[in-house]
Amino acid sequence: MKTFDLSGYLSRNRKLVDDALATVFDEFDRQRELVQAMTHSLMAGGKRVRPALALATADALGADPLIALPASCAIEMIHTYSLIHDDLPGMDDDDLRRGVPTCHKQFSEATAILAGDGLLTHAFHILAAPMTCFKVFPDAETRLILVEKISAAAGINGMVEGQMLDMQAEKNPENLPSDSPGVLTHLKKIHRHKTGAMIEVSVASGAISAGADPDALNALGTYAQNIGLAFQVMDDILNVIGDPKIMGKAAGTDALHDKMTFPAILGLEESKAFSRQLVADALEALDSYGEKEFKKNSEPLRAIAAYIINRKR
Amino acid sequence: MKTFDLSGYLSRNRKLVDDALATVFDEFDRQRELVQAMTHSLMAGGKRVRPALALATADALGADPLIALPASCAIEMIHTYSLIHDDLPGMDDDDLRRGVPTCHKQFSEATAILAGDGLLTHAFHILAAPMTCFKVFPDAETRLILVEKISAAAGINGMVEGQMLDMQAEKNPENLPSDSPGVLTHLKKIHRHKTGAMIEVSVASGAISAGADPDALNALGTYAQNIGLAFQVMDDILNVIGDPKIMGKAAGTDALHDKMTFPAILGLEESKAFSRQLVADALEALDSYGEKEFKKNSEPLRAIAAYIINRKR
Numbered sequence: 001m002k003t004f005d006l007s008g009y010l011s012r013n014r015k016l017v018d019d020a021l022a023t024v025f026d027e028f029d030r031q032r033e034l035v036q037a038m039t040h041s042l043m044a045g046g047k048r049v050r051p052a053l054a055l056a057t058a059d060a061l062g063a064d065p066l067i068a069l070p071a072s073c074a075i076e077m078i079h080t081y082s083l084i085h086d087d088l089p090g091m092d093d094d095d096l097r098r099g100v101p102t103c104h105k106q107f108s109e110a111t112a113i114l115a116g117d118g119l120l121t122h123a124f125h126i127l128a129a130p131m132t133c134f135k136v137f138p139d140a141e142t143r144l145i146l147v148e149k150i151s152a153a154a155g156i157n158g159m160v161e162g163q164m165l166d167m168q169a170e171k172n173p174e175n176l177p178s179d180s181p182g183v184l185t186h187l188k189k190i191h192r193h194k195t196g197a198m199i200e201v202s203v204a205s206g207a208i209s210a211g212a213d214p215d216a217l218n219a220l221g222t223y224a225q226n227i228g229l230a231f232q233v234m235d236d237i238l239n240v241i242g243d244p245k246i247m248g249k250a251a252g253t254d255a256l257h258d259k260m261t262f263p264a265i266l267g268l269e270e271s272k273a274f275s276r277q278l279v280a281d282a283l284e285a286l287d288s289y290g291e292k293e294f295k296k297n298s299e300p301l302r303a304i305a306a307y308i309i310n311r312k313r
Numbered sequence: 314m315k316t317f318d319l320s321g322y323l324s325r326n327r328k329l330v331d332d333a334l335a336t337v338f339d340e341f342d343r344q345r346e347l348v349q350a351m352t353h354s355l356m357a358g359g360k361r362v363r364p365a366l367a368l369a370t371a372d373a374l375g376a377d378p379l380i381a382l383p384a385s386c387a388i389e390m391i392h393t394y395s396l397i398h399d400d401l402p403g404m405d406d407d408d409l410r411r412g413v414p415t416c417h418k419q420f421s422e423a424t425a426i427l428a429g430d431g432l433l434t435h436a437f438h439i440l441a442a443p444m445t446c447f448k449v450f451p452d453a454e455t456r457l458i459l460v461e462k463i464s465a466a467a468g469i470n471g472m473v474e475g476q477m478l479d480m481q482a483e484k485n486p487e488n489l490p491s492d493s494p495g496v497l498t499h500l501k502k503i504h505r506h507k508t509g510a511m512i513e514v515s516v517a518s519g520a521i522s523a524g525a526d527p528d529a530l531n532a533l534g535t536y537a538q539n540i541g542l543a544f545q546v547m548d549d550i551l552n553v554i555g556d557p558k559i560m561g562k563a564a565g566t567d568a569l570h571d572k573m574t575f576p577a578i579l580g581l582e583e584s585k586a587f588s589r590q591l592v593a594d595a596l597e598a599l600d601s602y603g604e605k606e607f608k609k610n611s612e613p614l615r616a617i618a619a620y621i622i623n624r625k626r
Contacts, residue, residue: 028469034477035469085430090403090422109403110480113426114473117398120430121468124437128461144457148441155434156341156348160427164347167423 006303010052013065017051018043020073023133024126037107037115038122042080044098047313049231050075050202052304057206057220060286060298070130070137071146071205074123078154079198081119084112086163099248124151138209146205153201162194169260176260184265188229195235196228219289226282227305233275234309236261240268247313275309319616323365326378330364331356333386336446337439350420350428351435355393357411358561360626362544363388363515365617370519370533373599373611383443383450384459384518387436391467392511394432397425399476412561437464451522459518466514475507482573489573497578501542508548509541532602539595540618546588547622549574553581560626588622 021042028035051072058068087094087102088109095105104112127147130137138146152158169176169190177183203224207217238247239254240263254261262271282305286298334355341348364385371381400407400415401422408418417425440460443450451459465471482489482503490496516537520530551560552567553576567574575584595618599611 032474032477033481034474038469081430085426088403088426090401090417090426104403111477113398113401113403114477114480116430117394117433118469118473120433121464121473124460125464125468128457128464140457141453144441144453144460147437147457147460151434151438151441155438156351156431160431160434161345161347164345164424164427167427168346 004299004303006300006307009056009300009303010048013052013055014048016055016066016069017048017072017076020069020133021076024073024122024131026133027131033107033111034114034118037103037111038119040100040106041084041097041103041115042077042119044100046076046080046098048076049304049308050079050198053199053202053224053227053301054206054209056298056300056304057203058210060220060294060301061207061210061212061216062293062297063210064136066134066136067138068206068209070126070134070143071150071209072202074127074146074150075198075202075205077119077123077126078150078159081116081123082154082159082163082198084116084119088112091163091167096249120154142208142211145208149201149204149208153197158193158197158201159195162190162192162197165190166194170257173258173260180265183260187260187262187265190260191229191232192225195232196225199228199231200224216289216294219285222285223282223301223305226278226285227308230275230278230282230305231308233262233271233278234311236263237268237271237275238311238313239263243312272309279305279309317612317616319613319620322369322613322616323361326365326368327361329368329379329382330361330385330389333382333446334389337386337435337444339446340444346420346424347427347431350416350424351432353413353419354397354410354416354428355390355432357413359389359393359411361389362617362621363392363511366512366515366537366540366614367519367522369611369613369617370516371523373533373607373614374520374523374525374529375606375610376523377449378519379447379449380451381519381522383439383447383456384463384522385515387440387459387463388511388515388518390432390436390439391463391472394429394436395467395472395476395511397429397432401425404476404480407562409562433467455521455524458521462514462517462521466510471506471510471514472508475503475505475510478503479507483570486571486573493578496573500573500575500578503573504542504545505538508545509538512541512544513537529602529607532598535598536595536614536618539591539598540621543588543591543595543618544621546575546584546591547624549576550581550584550588551624551626552576556625585622592618592622 025035025039054068054072055065058065083097084103086092087097088104094102103115124147127143177186203220207220239251242251244251266274283302286301338348338352367381367385368378371378396410397416399405400410401417407415409415416428437460440456490499516533520533552564555564557564579587596615599614
């Protein structure tokens, strides 16, 4: 049996998303510093994992994947804003991101704050008022549900709270649970908010855009929860064993900052085993939904799950 | 003829908005630092001008003003986020706002960045998925239009760009037009984006929530444009002649920072005359729409227009 060409699939989808994002910003004068700062970070060559998940989910459900493109772009804009704000001097104070200077390094701190605010705001705008750059888009009722779900995942009970929990854990490690199971539970809570919520809503948005039934939403939700956590476990692992040249960012920084990570709590080998188990659970969730057609169509989702723990960056 | 009791009207509407905002946050654990930071700034006693405009607009159109409450709360949350981010060390670096310590002073810089992000995100969430705290709310189609209009006003071509233009004018005054009419045009452009867009969308949101017809939207749009600019001209005037104790913030700061303001360009007296003319134009727009019923119902809108240039803070 021929192996699925994930690399080619991701490249094609990546081009779809990059082209759509570029077209979204064609509406604006590119000479404006605000627009430059937004696109600097947005087009800096992220992995586009979240859009890929949304598009692959629409594929899995036999829908035209383009139906998930507006949500994909909105989610990538929200992801990018969170990176811009996370990199700020008042937060993680990072100089490099996706291999290029962070937004506040390239422009200024104020510009980076505003570029993040602009991306977050415009994400909801393109959902509410889809541009002509999207050839197809969900109907109004579905788009309102997308605004609801994506704002929930990005907000107070989702990503923003995850950033807060992460920061509090770093600042006040004395407030963390003192036993290993307690720390592990807390670490999972952080990641379920910080990265998990947006990965889950990427899959959910693809499904909602494609008009998924409750059973599909349920199976895909379990898939997403598991790969979301696997993604973070692997991020922690890569921070230990990754190649800075391939990753476009420094390695070993977590240990240096004595950060609470899966390798630090579970050890490196057990973290790897944990990530493999999570991916196995994700695939099982897809199997449980398991119509024949779905099995074939969900090949990209399965390949992405495998990629998450095999990636080098 | 009895004078309209604006103070009582504003108090009642203010209580409506404050209660609704408080209920929005009852959903969350108030012990969480993120929730505390968001509510610290949100409930710090702002003037609630924007919600008042939305509610008064619904009133003017003979609708139940409560229909405009979800949009009012969303707009106030967006306004508050913009203040939190504007006060950050990387932006204006202010210590005091609405008479209490700014969010980053009370909590931390990182918390303030996240609290702002959380408020902005949740504003769209309450529009998409109105909580039970709103007894009435517009239908789904109307709510999607509200997300569209409010995100447009708050975003890249609205408030965020206004902040950017304002910052650029302060940082690089050598790039400003050198002639007085040119500077005035540029100053109007800044304010049309920075404050005008959100004031206009407050009125528009009240109208859209109430199901306004195109003629009403048009007349109310002209009203809003004029009072929006009048509001900013008066803000500049108050920075010259206002009482810091009444305003809850320092006066004279614009002149100290050699800031481009209406009094600096036009002089104090001509600025006052300009603000009066803008309010007169706003009232004329209401007259032009002018059904008898509307004339009576729009009394709050008329009183707010007058208040904008008579306020002390």
